Amino acid sequence: MTWLVPLAGIILAAATLPPLLALYILRLRRPKRTVASTLLWTRQVEDLRANSLFQRMRMSWLLILQALAIVLLALALAQPQADLGLVESGRVVLLIDRSASMGVKDADGRSRLDQAKREAHERVDALFGAGLFSQAPEVMVVAFAGEATVLSPFSTIAARAHDAIDAIEATDESTTLFDALDVARSFMAVPNPDKQGAPQESGVTLDLWSDGRIPDLDRCVVKPGENLRYRPMGSATARNAGIGGAGVSRLAGNPDEVAVFARIMNWDELPLHSDVELWVDGTLRAVLPSGVDVPAAGEDPSRKAWLPGEVRVSFPSVTVKPDGIVEVRLVQADDQPADNRMAMIAAPAAAARVLLVGASSITRGVVQALPVKSVDSITLDEFSTRSAANPAWIDAFDVIVLDGASPTVLPPSRYLVLGGIAPFEGLNPYGDKADVSMRSVQATHPLMRFVNLDELGVSRGVAYSPASDVETIVEGSDGPLVMTLARGGGQAVVVAFDPLDSNWPFQRGFVNFMANAVEFLAASGREAALPTIAPGETQPIRLGAGVRSIELVSPASRTREITVTDPAQTVVGPLRQAGIWSVRWQEGGEERTRSIAVALQDPREGRVGTVDSLSLGLETVRGVQGGVTSRSALWPWLILAALAVLTLEWLVYLRKV
Amino acid sequence: MSERTDAPRTVDQLIDGPLMARLDALDVTSRKIFQGKVQGERRSRRRGQSVEFADFRPYVAGDDLRFVDWNIYGRLDRLFLKLFLEEEDLSLVLAIDCSGSMDWGTPNKFDYARRVAMALGYVGLVNHNRVSAFGFGGDGLHPLTGMRGRRRTRDLGQWLLDRKAVGDAGFDDAMRTIALGRQGRGVMVVLSDFLFRDGAEKGLRSVAGRGFDVYALQLVSPEERDPGQHGLTGDLRFIDSEDGTEVEMTITSKALEAYGRATITHATALREFCVRRGIVHVPVPTTTPVDELLLDYLRKRGLLR
Secondary structure (H helix, E strand, C coil): CCCCHHHHHHHHHHHHHHHHHHEEECCCCCCCEEECCCCCHHHCCCCCCCCCCEECCCCHHHHHHHHHHHHHHHHHCCCEECCCCCCCCCCCEEEEECCCCHHHHHCCCCCCCCCCCHHHHHHHHHCCCCCCCCCCCCEEEEEEEECEEEEEEEEEEEEHHHHHHHHCCCCCCCCCCHHHHHHHHHHHCCCCCCCCCCCCCCCEEEEEEEEEHHHHHCCCCCCCCCEEEEECCCCCCCCCCCEEEEEEEEEECCEEECCCEEEEEEEECCCEEEEEEEECCCCCECCCCCCEEEECCCCEECCCCEHHHHHHHCCCCCEEEHHHHHEEEEECCCCCCCCCCEEEEEHHHCCCEEECCCHHHHCCCCCCCCCCEEEEEEEEEEEHHHHHHHHHHHHHHEEEEEEECCCCCCCCCCEEEEECCCCCCCEEEEEEEEEEEEEEEECCCHHHHCCCCCEEEEEEEEEEEECCCEEEEEECCEEEEEEEEEEEEEEEEEEECCHHHCCCCCCCCHHHHHHHHHHHHHHHCCCCEEECCCCCCCEECCCCCCCEEEECCCCCCCCEEEEEECCEEEEEEECCEEEEEEEEEECCCCEEEEEEECCCCCCHHCCCCCCEEEEEECCCECCCCCCCCCCEHHHHHHHHHHHHHHHHHHHHHHHHH | CCCCCCCCCCHHHHHHHHHHHHHHHCEECCCCCCCCCCCCCEEEEEEECEEEEEEEECCCCCCCCEEHHHHHHHHCCCCEEEEEEEEEEEEEEEEEEEEEHHCCCCCCCCHHHHHHHHHHHHHHHHCCEEEEEEEEEEEEEEEEECCCCCCHHHHHHHHHCCCCCCCCCCHHHHHHHHHHHHCCCCEEEEEEEECCCCCCHHHHHHHHHEEEEEEEEECCCCHHHHHHHHCCEEEEEEEEEECEEEEEEEEEEEEEHHHCCCHHHHHHHHHHHHHHHHCCEEEECCCCCHHHHHHHHHCCCCEEC
């Protein structure tokens, strides 16, 4: 039993009990009333008082009940607390994990974070004694996931701690305890200005609510003077499977179509069979015919690590418009739904940047007429020199047109070769050819859209004997005329003759071919999807001048307005929840929208079974199950008892009067 | 006690003409026939010296030989006395409690007692009975004796008006004194509330069986009968009107119930004592009209006829 404010109770009792007793002992100042005789009164009535200064103390239920009520109230004011074995003083830091794995809903249907917040509230109540005059320790509240946030610095105000706990929101971020400990220690080092000159606090208690799935535990240590109390949340048998990763790639033949692939991971000890769906812009577009069978997870003895079962799946190509939302869903009921979906944003079409190497005036004129972003023109020597000095230089261009040029070395990139001999492996040029006519063409290939080669006449060209992986688009009477091939991460379209050695430039099909080729190569060089960011990261948004505010819509459809200070350098986030976030703004009288895909991509958050002990450095901290309440406040019960006694006293008084 | 405005100040206020007219037809009677000093207007059951034969009884030494029936002696050779019904007068003694406790209540018990005494005394005087009045209270015993005839009515009234209700009753001593100073036999009417700390038994015992046909009229005021109905509640300090004794009381419903039981017990004990001693106990609420008391209650109980 602990008395938080014993002096208050003593003062109350000392101030009220003696006057109460005096009221009963001392004679009452009663009004005088003359009666004929007191004979009959004194014979029978028991309330006779001795005619002296102090009356004889007699058995009085009223006095007993009133004294008992005062004693109970005095005890309540002294705020007794039943000690439950976990008593500490000084400073207490409440560390609450709000990472993705804390969103797991265990058997009771509540998320681990909700449970942790509830226990944290109880802990604060216990520490502050839930009393008006209690002298509770200083309490700080820190929420952590991908980063640590101090929601309430050290404070002796219980309401502040409660508000801070209420303000904690779930995230789908990964977990870093190191930052949380670091930020807490930085506050510990700050002396309390209210306690200048007071003895230094002997230590600090760190209450950690987490499921123990903390990847950076090896970086954390418990320092001297720190008492880390780990309160594991959740169940060790929680099951989870999810999408470990997903991606899209544009098909070489059609820039509007993408292939979608995903990696399904199973962290459970049992194999998993599940359906996997592909959704595009909120519409179910494909389902894997027989689902997927994911093997069970298991311990890797050599690495002493838990390896999830893994399987890769791919979907047939689907048409996705630019900025379309592609989402892979794992139809599997498990304890962690956050990683059962992964969404991506299809990249918008973008104008290509074209580099002309040794181009003729005709070629330059055609390319410059195309809807490209930029056209630069250099000589073959300049190209060779700059490529040799810095091969990454050509990354600044989406398409490089080699017009009659034959460089000796080509860094991986996207090339349109017109006439010259390109040093690609597998082309195998073996000489020249003359008077070539078109024999066959893949009319459905994107390169050949709106291209008619019936009238094509080539006076001179390069003879190739291409390898099998080189795709021939146009076959001439004496070997391939147009080919495409992929090499070293790059793509090339090779035309086996110089257009100036043919009648092609004078045909409409030449312009269409050039446009198809530039678009085809540019599309092959771009990612099919915008980058998907991890929860907790930020996303820069390029806004037009004059935009003053944007709306950020979370995956849960919660809208938040953000004031823009610098449209050119606007950053939204951190985006802590997985899913599709939307940014809306008005620009030029039109509403613009930008979608941002956030997905849980950290496989370390995949295993959601609760850990019962933490290893920090050389120290192993065992989880404390339950027992959050270190002290149980007894004053409410005493107040209730006092009220009951007063009620009884009132009833007794009514019966007496 | 301050002087009350409703207290009688003249004899006419003690007894008015209409009441006197109605009382003229009454006479004091007794369950016994008493011996008086002079031969009165009534026949006594006491054998005496009248011409009307009553009975015989054996002669005992000391008897007047003049009343020996010599004829019977001649026939039976035994001495018998001849007893005759004797005409006797009636002695009416009015004992009025003048203690402080009587000067209380509404109607005032003392005023009521004086009016009743005046009426009874008037009945006795107009019937040529020997009327005596005794007032006993804190200022001692005040006698008024030897009244006979209507003309003494005003003397009795003035004597009653002069009485003050103060102090302790001194009932025992007063009764003993009255009993010792009695002149002949008669009717004694005690007008009191009988709220005596030492009890009324000893005093009544002094007069009972001493030649008095005693009537104990216990006067009870409404406030004494039901104090709860007359604003007596809460924490109070009672002051005894006789001896000034202070008693602190908390008047609750239970206390009132206990008081009610105490009044019943007190009255019952007094009545039982009176019955055992041949005394007529008449509880008289002071709300009872005096004429109703005399013409109805006391006639039914044989005091008047």
